[in-house]
Amino acid sequence: MNFSCLDSLNQSSNPSLHYAMKVLSMYEDIGSVEFLKEDPKLLGTDIVNKITVPQSRIFRTSGTSGVPQKVYHNEETITFAVEALLDRIGRENYSSFCCLPLNHVGGWMQVERAFRTGGSVLFGDYKDLAEVDMVKILKHRWISLVPTQLHVLLNSSLGLKNLRSSIGIFVGGAELPPAIEMKAREADIPLWPCYGMTETAGMITALDSDSFLDHGSGVGTCLSHSRIKIVEGRFSIQSKSLCYRFGESKIPKNDWYETQDLGTFEANIGFRITGRTDRCIITGGEMVSPQVVESFLRETSLVTDCMVVGEEDNHWGQRVTALIILKSNAKLDDLKKIARKSLTSIEYPKDWKVVEAIPISEMGKLKE
Structure with a gap:
């Protein structure tokens, strides 16, 4: 199996490295993989024929609002997600420092992007960014963080130095508090606030770092593969990367998918997330x-x-x-x-x- 997308700088004992190698080996078997927390699971043919299409990637929602649900993606939805992001960032390949768990879409999609574009992924803990000088390593890499991680790093001088050295930092997974947004902008951090979910294989909107540093706010505009409409304050999504199955329900192609997210849209600004109905x-x-x-x-x-x-x-x-x-x-x-x-x-x-x-x-x- 070709593991070239897994950076040679990875420590051989890193659990994320072993997780990624297992999944990529399962891909070689043209199998469907369920991304469990401890280890990925290759589904047997008998199960695949009943509930999935070939080469499915099965994740679980965070369970924020109840019991976690299985979310089913396939080769097509993953490909659309990768290509749409590359269109927005204007690059042919994607390399990253990955500090998100690989059993979640936010973590695994970093491997998918590198695997499909000739880039590489270096795994680590986000706290490494506050403890180790990684400026040279991060020079040609993207980073993905959630707001709580960003909050910690903004209070570290070394963390700030490392963040500034990267190509850009995608921040999603939860709302970005105004105080954190302001602090990042004042520190000249190249943030790319974004919006997406497990059901869409990651981000479907993004605000570029130049706009963010020029006092732009919100989560930007839709990537090329997605559309959002707002009905009574709630986001509904139409996306080529939308999962084909959620729990026990099949999701027809081109359907509008109603989310629990509340938000607004303003011309020349883009979308803003204002909350969730389930909160x-x-x-x-x-x-x-x-x-x-x-x-x-x-x-x-x-x-x-x-x-x-x-x-x-x-x-x-x-x-x-x-x-x-x-x-x-x-x-x-x-x-x-x-x-x-x-x-x-x-x-x-x-x-x-x-x-x-x-x-x-x-x-x-x-x-x-």
Whole structure:
């Protein structure tokens, strides 16, 4: 098997390297692969004939809103996803420093891009970027991060140096908080904010780094293989890279796929993500956007991070609850006073919990 897309600088003991080698070997068998967390699984012919088309790649959703679902891609949808991104970035090959898990689309698609274009993938931990001088290594590579990882690296002088040396950094998986966006722009980091999902084999929109550094915001415009329409504030997607099956449901080609994502579109700006319907909190018969409350709390400069959730309540239906990581010299009472003055009575959290860590998955999704 040709493993040339796996960079020679990879350490032989790296688990991601072994994972990638197993999958590529399964590809040689022209098999369908299920991307499980610990190890990829080659599906038997009997199973493939019943539920998949040949050479399927089967991922799982993050499970943010319930039980993780299987998402079925094939050679065609993966190819469209790779080619559309290359069209946008204007390059013939793709090499990256991959620090996302390979059982997720965001990680594995980096291997697919390198494999199909003659590029290479170097695996590592995102924390390496804050601890090791990798400027020469990253000079011709892309990086993909989720906002929580970016937040950590922006607070490291070496992290900033390494990020600036890369071709660009795709940031997706969750909303990019305004404070992080501003800090990255001030540090001259070549961010490419993007939007996509497991069902579309990765990103379907992107904002280029030049536009980002020139004070552009949001997640840019659609890549060449996709379209988005907004119906009652919710994104619906039509994409050539859309999966052919989701859980037990087949997805017909060219169908509009309704998402849980809320957003807007403005000419000359592009798309913005404003939240998710499955995160909205219904309290006292009214709807609260946790993202609005979270953005406000972060902008007070009294918190390192936060998350707002709805907890079951016999009286309110759901109770707005804020999980807070306070900065070292900050006081919760001061935060409450500021929030009381600015948030509506419905938005103001009824419970405040100071925590040591926010429950975030490895892909930057909230574990509620």
